[in-house]
Amino acid sequence: MTEKTYLVFVSSATETCGVESFARLLADRLGPRAERHELGFDLFGLVKALSGVDAVIFNFPVVGWKKKLVEPTFAALVAWLMRRKRVVVLHEWQALDWKRRLVLMPVMLLASSVCFSAPEIADEFAASPVSNVTTKRRAIVPVPPNLVPPATLQPGSRSQALEQQKQAGRLIIGQFGSIYPKKQSTEVLAIAAALLARGHDVGIVFVGSFIKGMDNIERDFFELARSLGIRDRVTVTGYVATNAELFAIFEQVDVFCYLFPEGLTARRGSVLAAGLSGKPVVVNAPRRGDALAHHGLFRRLIEHKAIQLVATDADAATMADAVLEACHAAAPRIEAGTELQRLWSEIVAVVEDGGQA
Structure with a gap:
């Protein structure tokens, strides 16, 4: 045919x-x-x-x-x-x-x-x-990660600034992807504030930029950070053009953290990318049992503890506990090449079946 x-x-x-x-x-x-x-x-x-x-x-x-x-x-x-x-x-x-x-x-x-x-x-x-x-x-x-680890890293001013914070003893919490209210990106600010209140020196990096065209989102974000007393600990990188520079920034992150309103879902390609970085990812579990049934790569990352699930309705204190636990246990790396090839074969097969309609 x-x-x-x-x-x-x-x-x-x-x-x-x-x-x-x-x-x-x-x-x-x-x-x-x-x-x-x-x-x-x-x-x-x-x-x-x-x-x-x-x-x-x-x-x-x-x-x-x-x-x-x-x-x-x-x-x-x-x-x-x-x-x-x-x-x-x-x-x-x-x-x-x-x-x-x-x-x-x-x-x-x-x-x-x-x-x-x-x-x-x-x-x-x-x-x-x-x-x-x-x-x-x-x-x-199945949605793939929106980027994959490159063969070589390209450190830049943003990763170097984070490296300096780490050398000073600061724990770096990261989130990758666009920043917008329905993603609950600001929950990471609350988690960082909870860790700071416990006496931990923390910094937060959002590897991405604010969604354009949404009224006051950036202003409200930084006002919240200021009210929590962590404004000077927050870095927003803005758009980063290359995978080599992105993963150089990822290299400075101790733990990635997400707290979605609906829990983890299969369309969160940014979580997949973070899971392939070799750094642990803490995220609240899917609300429905079959949310990841069709997505082999997500399931494999969870099995290998590269992605660590907490309760779907976890609060900032629970997430803070999970972040501390994750940063003391290195996330195992998986062989991304084979898994990504398998995933893309599945994606193409589903889309092509639609093309035969």
Whole structure:
């Protein structure tokens, strides 16, 4: 049987979010059977690109598409008219602002198949009215880490500043990924404050940047840090361009820490990346028992104690206990190459099954 060919829609963003990174990596993994296409209103260019493929792949929500509210629907409609399969990979749903969900709905209605980043997202979508008139060809796709350990590290000013703190005896707590309220990033501030109150010298590094376009998030974040008496202990790196520099920063972290409102879910690629760093990751457990059933890499990292689970409803004091325990027990490294190859084979198989719809 002839292998299917794909057009993978991407944005023009230079500072990529996790969803954008997944789209670009998926195109790479599909190899010569996939082409990237930047979303826009170039009808001639779109028709030309579609003429050479069997299916198109959308990934939602992409931060770089925020100002392009109509282009996804335009692209999906043209693909439908040209009888190309439309595969949508949906990474978030209920967590999106309702206006963003409204913009995505026409594309969901035109989809040939939908792949969800986690069973929780599939359930959220199933509970929405648009689900009743959207294709029932649906699947759960395991989300990969949004970066992997490089062969060599590239220390920079940010990692060197953290190294100086460590040399002075400071315990460095880290979190990787974008900073936004629904991720409860500020809970790490409370955990650090709890450790400080116990007499531990702690520093906190957020390896990432604030989500753009969200009112007052950065101001409120630093005001909270100030009120907790830890403002001078908080580092926010901003966007870091290369894996080599990112993992040089990771190297200075003692323990990564996450406390999600819904517990760990399979779509948290930033947790996967931290788990592959060789540093322990403390995170609250999934709320549902099957949350990671489809994701072999997550399960393996947990089995090897690279990711250490605490109670789903853990408070700051409990998390502080877990952080102290984790920092005294080095997280074992796993052989990432084999696991990642296996994971990407699973991802491609799920997406391609949608492309055959």
